[in-house]
Amino acid sequence: MIDTGEGPTWTEALAPDHRSLKFLTDEQLHSPFIIENICIWWSCTLAEARDAKGAELRRRTQTTERP
8 A cells, every 4th residue: 555645644543542531441541640641632621631530430330230
């Protein structure tokens, strides 16, 4: 395949997709600079990134078991 320089490159196509936090591992979600990384990935404020991390942690800890 010839790269003409137009459009997305293979490195961009194979880069991790950070539009959703559900694909991060628990280690990645608890890393020291995850809130700053979310700010960069999503172009949001620190408060919004903190809330997004909290929402993802809540989603992971909720159970769906019914009596």
